[in-house]
Amino acid sequence: MHPRIEDYALIGDEQTAALVGKDGSIDWLCLPRFDSAACFARLLGGEDNGHWRIAPKDVRGPCTHRAYRPGTLVLDTEWETDEGAIRVTDLMPQRDRAPDVVRVVEGLRGRVTVRSTLRLRFDYGWVVPWMRRVDGHRVAIAGPDAVWFRSEPAVRTWGEDFGTHAEFTVAAGESVAFVLTWHPSHHPRPPLVDPYEALRASVEDWQAWSARCCYHGPHRDAVLRSLITLKALTYVPTGGIVAALTTSLPEEIGGIRNWDYRYCWLRDSTLTLGALLAAGYQEEAEAWRNWLLRAVAGDPADLQIMYGLAGERRLPECELPWLPGYLGSTPVRIGNGAVNQLQLDVYGEVMDSLSLARTAGLSPRPHMWSLQCALMKWLSEHWRQPDEGLWEVRGGRRQFVHSKVMVWVAADRAVRAVERYPKLHGDLEKWRALRDEVHREVCEKGYDPERNTFTQYYGSRELDASLLLIPRVGFLPPDDPRVVGTVDAVRAELGHGGLVRRYSTDGMMVDGLPGGEGTFLACSFWLADALHMTGRTKEAHELFERLCGLTNDVGLLAEEYDPLTGRHLGNFPQAFSHIGLVNTALTLFDGEQAG
Numbered sequence: 001m002h003p004r005i006e007d008y009a010l011i012g013d014e015q016t017a018a019l020v021g022k023d024g025s026i027d028w029l030c031l032p033r034f035d036s037a038a039c040f041a042r043l044l045g046g047e048d049n050g051h052w053r054i055a056p057k058d059v060r061g062p063c064t065h066r067a068y069r070p071g072t073l074v075l076d077t078e079w080e081t082d083e084g085a086i087r088v089t090d091l092m093p094q095r096d097r098a099p100d101v102v103r104v105v106e107g108l109r110g111r112v113t114v115r116s117t118l119r120l121r122f123d124y125g126w127v128v129p130w131m132r133r134v135d136g137h138r139v140a141i142a143g144p145d146a147v148w149f150r151s152e153p154a155v156r157t158w159g160e161d162f163g164t165h166a167e168f169t170v171a172a173g174e175s176v177a178f179v180l181t182w183h184p185s186h187h188p189r190p191p192l193v194d195p196y197e198a199l200r201a202s203v204e205d206w207q208a209w210s211a212r213c214c215y216h217g218p219h220r221d222a223v224l225r226s227l228i229t230l231k232a233l234t235y236v237p238t239g240g241i242v243a244a245l246t247t248s249l250p251e252e253i254g255g256i257r258n259w260d261y262r263y264c265w266l267r268d269s270t271l272t273l274g275a276l277l278a279a280g281y282q283e284e285a286e287a288w289r290n291w292l293l294r295a296v297a298g299d300p301a302d303l304q305i306m307y308g309l310a311g312e313r314r315l316p317e318c319e320l321p322w323l324p325g326y327l328g329s330t331p332v333r334i335g336n337g338a339v340n341q342l343q344l345d346v347y348g349e350v351m352d353s354l355s356l357a358r359t360a361g362l363s364p365r366p367h368m369w370s371l372q373c374a375l376m377k378w379l380s381e382h383w384r385q386p387d388e389g390l391w392e393v394r395g396g397r398r399q400f401v402h403s404k405v406m407v408w409v410a411a412d413r414a415v416r417a418v419e420r421y422p423k424l425h426g427d428l429e430k431w432r433a434l435r436d437e438v439h440r441e442v443c444e445k446g447y448d449p450e451r452n453t454f455t456q457y458y459g460s461r462e463l464d465a466s467l468l469l470i471p472r473v474g475f476l477p478p479d480d481p482r483v484v485g486t487v488d489a490v491r492a493e494l495g496h497g498g499l500v501r502r503y504s505t506d507g508m509m510v511d512g513l514p515g516g517e518g519t520f521l522a523c524s525f526w527l528a529d530a531l532h533m534t535g536r537t538k539e540a541h542e543l544f545e546r547l548c549g550l551t552n553d554v555g556l557l558a559e560e561y562d563p564l565t566g567r568h569l570g571n572f573p574q575a576f577s578h579i580g581l582v583n584t585a586l587t588l589f590d591g592e593q594a595g
Contacts, residue, residue: 002327003027005249006552006568008043009066009075010229013092013099014236017245019043019572020090022062024055024077031145031182032099034235034242035262035309039147039182041125044248044332045323048162049125052180054088054103056081057115057167068554071210071224072203073232075554084110086170093198094205098190101180102198107170116157116166116178120147124320124334128162134189138164146185150192151178214280215582217589222548225555226578227279230272233575235309239287240264240295241272242309244559244571250329251517251560251570258329260336261559261571263315264291265306266346267390268576269353275582277360289357293365296350300378303350305343305392306336315339338392345390347379348406348413352473355413358421369417369424376414376426380434383407389457390466391502395512399458401446402466404438409473411435439475443482452485456503462510463493464503465523468530478533487530497563498546499524518560518569521547525580529587537588544584557581 008019008027016036018029027042042051055063056079064085066077075090085108092101105114120129122145129140129147138149138157149164151157155176157166170176177195209231215223234241244261251257269292276285295311296303304313317337325332354372358364389400411434418428445458456464467486471478478484494501499519503510524547532540551557552568557577559570 004567005326005558005570005572006556007062008552008556008572009068009554010232010245010556010573011073011075011090011092011101012232012245013095014232014234015095016092016099017232018090018092018101019245020075020077022066022077023053023060024063024079024088025051025053026090026101027051028246029101030262031147033309034233034245037123038125039120039122039145041121041323043246044326045125047119048121049323050119050121052101052103052116052118054105054114054116054178055079056083056086057113066554068225068228069203070207071228072206073228074199074203074206078108079112081112084108084112084172086112086114089199091199091202093193093202096191096193098181098183100193100198102193102195103178104195104199105170105176105178107172107174109172111169111171113167113169114176116151117163118149118165118180119163124323124332126320126322131159131164141185144185146183146187148181148183148189149178150181152176212280215278215585217585219544219548219585219589222551222555223279223582223585225551226557226581227275227281229556229573229578230275230575230582231281231284233573234284234287236287238294238310239284239291240307240309240311241268241288241575243268243306243576244574246571247334248323248329248332249326249558249569249571252329252515253327253567253569254329255515255517256329256331257513257515257517258325258331258333259338259571260315260317260334261574263306263308263336263339264295266292266296266303266349267305267343268579269349270356271579271583272575273353273356275579275586277356278586279582282360282362285357285360286362289353289362290365292350292353293368293371296375297371300347300375301382303346303375303378304339305341305346306339313339338388338394341388341392342385342397343389343392344379344383344385344387344403345400345406347375348409348473350375351410351413352406355417358417372414372417373426376410376431379407379410380430383434383438391464391511393511395510398460398510399445400464401442401454401457402464402469404442404446405470405473405475408435408438408442408475411438412474442475447482451489452482453489454482454486456510462504463490465490465494465500465520465526466502468500468523468526471533472526472529478530479535483530484534487527487534491527494523498543499561499563500527518562518567520560521550521557521574521577522559522580525577525584528584532588540588544588547581547584
């Protein structure tokens with residue numbers, strides 16, 4: 001049986017990461033970057049698409065127990081068998097020159113026979129490499145990729161069925177280590193890492209980083225795990241944060257809503273920055289702000305909704321027909337065609353993020369304000385255009401209410417900056433007029449007085465969970481009857497099993513795609529925030545408790561959740577979901593953090 005999405009745990013080195021199943025198999029790993037081709041792609045296919053499993057020889061099912069070492073991304077997986085017990089510790093140490101995967105097998109009780117099965121398949125499970133022995137190590141090469149695989153000298157490895165196998169016995173107190181190292185095939189082998197020193201250093205480094213967390217309120221473990229996950233999804237050379245580790249995990253099992261999330265979205269920028277700053281991670285917040293400034297530099301008309309890890313702009317979308325998809329969910333896509341969409345909300349996101357950065361006292365950057373003025377000049381001339389909206393719909397452009405609200409946010413933050421900082425100059429009267437005009441139009445055209453709710457787009461009766469952000473961004477105060485009515489309407493019409501969908505997919509009217517999707521976890525956190533802001537704090541706490549209970553056994557969240565089947569859906573782990581968890585905890589428990 002194929003593992004559930006929530007059966008996976010994450011290990012990584014802040015340049016890429018791997019997914020490890022409860023059965024001890026690494027089923028997803030892209031090397032050398034998050035957005036590189038996968039060398040293990042069993043996640044989206046079968047064992048012949050690449051994986052690496054270490055487990056007791058006669059055990060095919062899940063482990064007995066697993067957990068991260070406290071405050072780290074080091075994963076311990078334990079099996080209890082009739083022979084005894086073992087622990088497999090998985091990690092990717094901080095990278096020097098090359099990415100490494102370290103797996104240490106430790107005997108806990110008795111004597112257990114362990115099996116390792118390694119099937120490398122470069123280019124998303126397509127290419128079987130040429131495997132040979134060099135200096136006592138196994139070396140796999142195909143095209144641009146080379147992987148060195150080494151084990152303890154006493155462990156015999158052999159080739160069979162286009163895989164590399166090992167079988168050995170560990171007794172209590174004994175350890176056996178394996179290391180997998182990638183490098184460009186035209187480069188010499190990188191220096192060998194000591195697996196035991198890498199383990200020690202990784203635990204020490206991660207725990208030192210976690211000790212900086214200044215959140216001490218309820219659910220601290222869940223908040224810290226979310227922050228560690230955000231750190232793990234950060235491409236540390238540039239500061240960019242990928243939306244998720246994976247591509248094409250489905251929003252509906254067997255459906256076509258399968259997208260590549262291994263890129264950096266602007267829609268997440270303000271919420272990400274706020275979470276990092278509030279939790280005490282100013283260095284990471286600055287790195288994200290600096291990535292944002294580099295990515296959006298240039299002609300404001302060319303502003304994109306997403307970028308590559310270093311700010312790359314071309315992310316062409318294509319399909320991989322040789323992969324059958326997760327539980328038959330095809331197509332499997334790489335790249336993302338939504339990169340070419342117009343989304344007016346990203347202008348508001350950028351302006352809001354840079355406003356927050358300035359207010360928080362992040363180090364100033366030259367030309368930041370001139371960039372903001374250029375964005376405002378373009379926006380003031382083009383804000384009336386319809387767009388594809390926050391959710392990257394593929395059913396045509398509309399006058400989305402959330403997009404117009406974020407245009408208002410952009411104008412509001414520009415006005416506030418000039419009013420607050422004497423050294424910043426801009427067209428204050430024009431921006432004030434723009435702010436007022438957008439506000440009037442949204443309240444006239446985007447509000448349904450009959451139902452007392454804002455709508456998804458002008459003239460629509462449909463709703464959208466992004467409307468829950470109206471009080472958060474300051475468009476209207478939380479006690480405004482229109483806000484309260486909108487929160488109630490969204491909960492009533494988009495609610496499902498106590499959680500919230502992004503929008504209705506009935507009839508494909510808006511997104512232009514067949515099928516449906518699960519409840520969207522980030523939006524469900526927004527509902528908790530909105531309930532709290534509108535004075536329903538008890539209900540907000542209950543919803544937050546429910547959402548925290550949806551994390552898997554090691555504290556991770558996917559993009560969506562299906563209340564009917566109890567399954568996680570969508571790409572995993574999802575930064576947007578974990579940002580929501582952190583920010584909602586900060587919202588609900590702001591006065592309970594002494595400790």
